[in-house]
Amino acid sequence: MCSKCKGTGSKSGTSMKCSGCKGSGGTASTPFLRALLSHKSNACQICKHCNGTRETISDHCTLGNGEKVVQEKQGYCVVVERGMTNGQEIVFPRERGVKDPDKFIRDRVTFLLQEEEHPLLQRKGDDLILKHTLSLKEALWGFELVLTHLDNRKLIIRANPGEVIKPCQVKVINEEGMPVYQRPCMKGKLYIHFSVDFSLPPQLYKDLESALPPRTTPNEEDFLLLKSGILPLKVSLEDLYSGTTKKIGLSMKVKCSKCKGKGSDTISNDDRCPWCLGEKFVREKHVLQVAVEKGMQDGPKIMLPDEDRVVWDRSTGDTFSFLFRREEHPTFKREGDDLFVEHTLSIIEALWGFEFILTHLDNRKLLIKSNPGEVVRPDQLKAINDEGMPMYGQPSMRGKLYIHFSVDFSLSPALYEAFEIVMPKSALPTEMERGKYEETTVHDAET
Numbered sequence: 089m090c091s092k093c094k095g096t097g098s099k100s101g102t103s104m105k106c107s108g109c110k111g112s113g114g115t116a117s118t119p120f121l122r123a124l125l126s127h128k129s130n131a132c133q134i135c136k137h138c139n140g141t142r143e144t145i146s147d148h149c150t151l152g153n154g155e156k157v158v159q160e161k162q163g164y165c166v167v168v169e170r171g172m173t174n175g176q177e178i179v180f181p182r183e184r185g186v187k188d189p190d191k192f193i194r195d196r197v198t199f200l201l202q203e204e205e206h207p208l209l210q211r212k213g214d215d216l217i218l219k220h221t222l223s224l225k226e227a228l229w230g231f232e233l234v235l236t237h238l239d240n241r242k243l244i245i246r247a248n249p250g251e252v253i254k255p256c257q258v259k260v261i262n263e264e265g266m267p268v269y270q271r272p273c274m275k276g277k278l279y280i281h282f283s284v285d286f287s288l289p290p291q292l293y294k295d296l297e298s299a300l301p302p303r304t305t306p307n308e309e310d311f312l313l314l315k316s317g318i319l320p321l322k323v324s325l326e327d328l329y330s331g332t333t334k335k336i337g338l339s340m341k342v343k344c345s346k347c348k349g350k351g352s353d354t355i356s357n358d359d360r361c362p363w364c365l366g367e368k369f370v371r372e373k374h375v376l377q378v379a380v381e382k383g384m385q386d387g388p389k390i391m392l393p394d395e396d397r398v399v400w401d402r403s404t405g406d407t408f409s410f411l412f413r414r415e416e417h418p419t420f421k422r423e424g425d426d427l428f429v430e431h432t433l434s435i436i437e438a439l440w441g442f443e444f445i446l447t448h449l450d451n452r453k454l455l456i457k458s459n460p461g462e463v464v465r466p467d468q469l470k471a472i473n474d475e476g477m478p479m480y481g482q483p484s485m486r487g488k489l490y491i492h493f494s495v496d497f498s499l500s501p502a503l504y505e506a507f508e509i510v511m512p513k514s515a516l517p518t519e520m521e522r523g524k525y526e527e528t529t530v531h532d533a534e535t
Contacts, residue, residue: 106143109138169269174203176200179197180198208235214265218280230246253282259279260279279362279363328386329449333380334377341371422477424487425478426476426490427449427475429446432495433494441457468493471488475488
């Protein structure tokens with residue numbers, strides 16, 4: 089507003105009604121339209137004498153040339169409060185009191201905040217995201233870094249003792265994010281997204297390979313199982329006999345719990361979820377419990393129902409499959425619901441009886457002995473009812489325990505002589521009869 093004429097446009101501060109339009113702001117050819125102009129100045133052509141202002145000024149102000157306003161530079165002190173967001177508006181009301189508000193383009197001045205990109209930190213709402221790359225040594229044996237925060241505070245960030253950082257792992261520090269707007273005492277979180285640089289010098293790679301355990305590669309069958317989403321699960325014969333629950337730790341892709349698998353609230357790249365960085369999934373370690381029931385056979389697939397938020401690395405199916413692989417037992421062998429044990433007797437035990445203790449798969453002690461006066465022959469098979477494997481689905485019923493005997497005929501020289509004296513002599517041909525027979529030599533047969 090012109091400070092000289094106080095916004096009136098004239099030196100004297102007075103103005104007259106326009107004689108051309110009679111104060112209507114426009115001209116019309118009929119009385120009806122002229123009456124209408126008193127209510128709506130835009131109903132016809134604008135008056136060329138007053139330019140639609142409805143008044144004329146004879147003594148124009150020299151400073152504003154009768155325009156009532158002048159062009160001036162005006163300074164604004166814009167206060168950016170803590171926690172304000174990108175795109176937020178700061179409004180200043182403009183000066184009022186001018187008789188002709190049409191001379192103003194706007195009745196207020198609006199400043200739109202545009203957040204500049206920071207070289208280290210990214211903002212997501214009230215949270216901050218920091219991307220940091222660790223060397224392989226730092227990921228395995230711990231790291232320590234100093235972060236200069238936005239207020240120039242120095243934060244020392246270090247790994248927990250003994251913790252191994254995995255690629256794409258996300259750590260969080262509470263109360264180190266952005267201040268909450270209009271509640272500056274409250275702050276968001278600082279998320280640190282780690283990546284691992286696996287590049288090593290050739291010499292260090294060789295030293296590390298020699299220090300670490302040898303690499304194991306799955307056989308062809310296991311590889312095909314893994315490719316089809318079936319995980320081999322090793323179980324002992326004791327597990328299949330008594331039943332147990334196996335806890336399996338798996339690193340799996342799961343639906344991000346923070347963004348619920350959306351990746352971002354919008355399609356903008358700057359609005360990515362701080363946990364999954366817009367990938368919709370994060371890698372987490374899950375512990376699955378697999379029930380091994382009594383009497384299960386070697387090789388069945390156990391299907392675990394997929395939780396709503398769990399997704400396997402491959403988008404192949406909705407279930408997990410485990411294939412039982414029975415480990416070899418040093419004493420027992422299984423065939424169906426029956427168990428087999430190999431036992432070697434000395435010649436004395438085979439002839440005059442034996443007695444030995446067998447520790448079963450459930451740690452029970454079985455006393456096994458021969459019948460009185462019974463002679464056990466080599467390759468003889470004995471059976472004990474209801475001491476085999478539990479039947480799957482009917483654990484109260486069990487198979488048989490078979491004992492396969494072999495006899496060790498080796499004797500010490502003294503014992504051999506004693507046996508020769510005690511045992512009856514075999515009927516051998518006399519010297520005269522030997523000439524009637526053809527002598528042969530036996531040797532071990534090749535099987």
